[in-house]
Amino acid sequence: MNAISPATAKTVPAAAATGVRTLSAASTPVEDVHAALKRDGAVVLTDLVPGEVIDRVDADLSAYLDRTPFCEGNFFGWKTRRHASVLAKSRASHDLCANPFILDVVKGMLLPWCDSIQLSGTQTIQIHPGEPEQLLHADEELWPVERGRMEYQMNVVWALSDFTAENGATRILPGSHKDPEIERLPDDSRIVQAEMPRGSAAVWLGSTVHGxxxxxSAAPRTGLSMAYCLGWLRQAENQYLANPPEIAKTYSRELQELIGYNVHNPNLGCFEGQDPRILLEMDGRPDILTFKDYMPEWAAELLEEFCAIRDGKKAA
Ligand SMILES: O=C(O)CCC(=O)C(=O)O
Ligand SMILES: [Fe+2]
Structure with missing residues (x-):
């Protein structure tokens, strides 16, 4: 396997060979991260959060992982522990989910295709010694979408332990986001492993082939996946069951909107015809509400013009 490139590159030279760059969030403009993602399909980011945040997330989630049985399935693995509902289980994880640099990276790649992004899924993934490599896949295979038409999803995997070639660092096929077909069995020489120290995050596009x-090694490898997707897609994890209103009420507004307590234009995700955030701002639940329009500016203008013509206030 190729090693990952060192954490020195600040910018991505246009002619550089495809690989997976390691870039420091402290010194890299977000545009350079977007350039790396567009070229390689994946990037490793360092210097995102203080080590204490990772310690707290690790402590919160270890308490669950220790009681979590191994998965049962050839995709999820037989020597891998996974659990979800991470936001409800770890307050400290909110700082990772809503990390401003990460959100800028994700928004830059996904907002061309939606009005607002949302959290798709949270998953702690602990790969134990003896687990073989996973099937190579693209995370966008969750949906029956047209590959190459747009980017649908992005995954951010935070390293809660060091990720090494020996302990199961994610295998990535650089440049594969541009391939019309998903290669399942490429030559090992073309795979790069996302080796990174604890606290870093590997970021890849929903179209990028990886596993x-x-x-x-003799010890488990622990990652925390926070996946984000276009605001109009079905989320991988049912966020309203993972974070029901009585729990989501205690979250920051930014996080509430990220998990889906908001309306994606036009009129998507309403509760009784209104923004579902209303449920977080009141006790109990209303049984009667007024329907309201939610739409992008261009549609509001179009409707206004239509009404003016229909009502004789403007000539057609
Ligand atoms: O744990 C990893 O390194 C990646 C896992 C993955 O890609 C997945 O389960 O979809
Ligand atoms: Fe994946």
Missing amino acids: GGANR
């Missing part, structure tokens, strides 16, 4: 690595 968990084999753990040939």
Whole structure:
């Protein structure tokens, strides 16, 4: 396997070979991260949060992981532990989910295709010794979408332990987001493993071919996946069951909107014809509400013009 490039590159030279760059969030403009993602389909980011945040997330989630059985399935693995509902289980994880640099990276790639992004899924993934490599896949395969038409999703995997070639660092096929077909069995020489120290995050597009690595070490490898998708797609994890109103009420407004307590234009995700955030601002639940229009500016203008013509206030 190729090693990942060192954490020195600040910008991405146009002619550089495809690989997976390691870039510091402290010194890299977000535009350079977008350029790397557009070229390679994946990037490793360092210097995103203080180590104490990772310690707290790790402590919160370890308490659940220790009680979580191994998965049962050839995709999720047989020597891998996974659990979801991460926001409800760890307050500290909110700082990772809503990390401003990460959100800028994600929005830059997804907002061309939607009015607002949303959290698709949260998953702690602990690969234990003896787990073989996972099937290579593209995360956008969750949906029956047209590959190459747009970017639908992005995954951010935070390293809660060091990620090494031996312990199962994610295997990535650089440049594969541009391939019309998903290659399942490329030559190993073309795969890059997202080796990174604890606290870093590997970021890849929903179209990028990747998979968990084999753990040939003696200790588990722990990652925390926060996946974001276009605001009009079905979320991978049912966020309203993972974070029902009585729990979501205690979250920041930004996080409430990210998990889906908001309306994506036009009129998507309403409760009784209104923004579902109304449920977070009141006790109990109303049984009667007024329907309201939610739409982008261009549609509001079009409607206004239509009404003016229909009502004789303007000539057609
Ligand atoms: O754990 C990893 O390194 C990646 C896992 C993955 O890609 C997945 O389960 O979709
Ligand atoms: Fe994946």
